[in-house]
Amino acid sequence: MSKPIIISDKNKKSSKIKNLLIKKIKSNHFKKQNLIIVIGGDGFMLQTLKKNKNSNKHFYGINSGNYGFLMNKFSSKDIIKNLSKANLVTISPLEMVVKTRKNQIRRSIAINEVSVLRQSRQAASLSIKQGSKQIIKKLVSDGVLVSTPAGSTAYNLSVHGPILSLHSKKLSISPISAFRPRRWKGKIVNDKTKIVISNLNSLKRPISAVADNLEVRNAKSITVKINNKIKFNLLYDKNRSLQKKIKIEQLRKEIN
Numbered sequence: 001m002s003k004p005i006i007i008s009d010k011n012k013k014s015s016k017i018k019n020l021l022i023k024k025i026k027s028n029h030f031k032k033q034n035l036i037i038v039i040g041g042d043g044f045m046l047q048t049l050k051k052n053k054n055s056n057k058h059f060y061g062i063n064s065g066n067y068g069f070l071m072n073k074f075s076s077k078d079i080i081k082n083l084s085k086a087n088l089v090t091i092s093p094l095e096m097v098v099k100t101r102k103n104q105i106r107r108s109i110a111i112n113e114v115s116v117l118r119q120s121r122q123a124a125s126l127s128i129k130q131g132s133k134q135i136i137k138k139l140v141s142d143g144v145l146v147s148t149p150a151g152s153t154a155y156n157l158s159v160h161g162p163i164l165s166l167h168s169k170k171l172s173i174s175p176i177s178a179f180r181p182r183r184w185k186g187k188i189v190n191d192k193t194k195i196v197i198s199n200l201n202s203l204k205r206p207i208s209a210v211a212d213n214l215e216v217r218n219a220k221s222i223t224v225k226i227n228n229k230i231k232f233n234l235l236y237d238k239n240r241s242l243q244k245k246i247k248i249e250q251l252r253k254e255i256n
Helices: 012-027 042-051 079-085 242-255
Strands: 005-008 035-040 058-063 087-091 094-100 105-110 113-118 124-130 133-141 143-147 170-176 187-190 195-199 207-211 214-216 219-226 232-236
Touching: 005 012, 012 035, 012 079, 035 042, 042 058, 094 113, 094 207, 094 214, 105 207, 105 214, 113 124, 113 219, 124 143, 133 143, 133 170, 143 195, 207 219
Parallel strands: 005 035, 035 058, 058 232
Antiparallel strands: 087 232, 094 105, 094 219, 113 143, 113 207, 124 133, 124 195, 143 170, 170 187, 195 219, 207 214
C-alpha cells in the first residue's frame, strides 16, 4: 500500500484543501493503492485524466471550482471515510479523428463531448452519418455536438440535448442553433456507432472541431466513436455518485 498522489490546481482554494488533506492523510496514516486525488474543477479533472490516460489509477476529485459535476464535495471531517468507502465508476472516452482542409490527420480524446463549431460569421453546412447510414443530409447551424452520458449534463444540456443515463450505452448528437432544418432536435445513437461529420463547404464555411478543450481548426471531416481500450476509473462518495447526479439533472430538466 502507498500514500495517495495529490494533484492540485493553482488557486488559493485548491492549495488550502491540499494542505488540509495532507495533514489528514498523515494523522490518519491513510494509504490506498493506485489512488490519485485531484483538487480543482471539472476542466482540471478532464485535463488530469487525459494526461494519465494510460495509467490504471483510480481518480477521486475534490471540487474547488464552480460546478464540479465530475468532482466530490470536500468535507474535512469525513474525507478519510469518504476516500475509504468511495464507489467506482468506469467510463470510456470518445475518440475524435479530424481530417483538415490540408489533409492533415489530428487525433484527440474527449471525456465529455466533441463539438463541431462554425469558425466564421457563416453558419456551418454539415452532413452527419452513422456508419454508412445517413442521419442528416444537410444541417445548416452554428455546429453540432456529440456527447457521452458523463458529458450529457455539460455543454450538451446547454444546447438542449438529452441527458443520458450513465449505463445507457448511448451517445447524443445535438445541433447547436439549427437554422435548417430548424426543427431537427438531434438523435440518440448506440455507443458502438461511428459518427462521421463532413463539412459540405469547407472553403466558404470553415469549421473547427473541439475534443473537450482541444481545438482543431479548418476541419474537413470528423469521425467520432467511443474508444473502449481507454478506461477511466472515477471514485465518488457513496451519497453523491455520478449516476445520482445525472438523475438529479434529469429531474430538474423535467420540472423546468
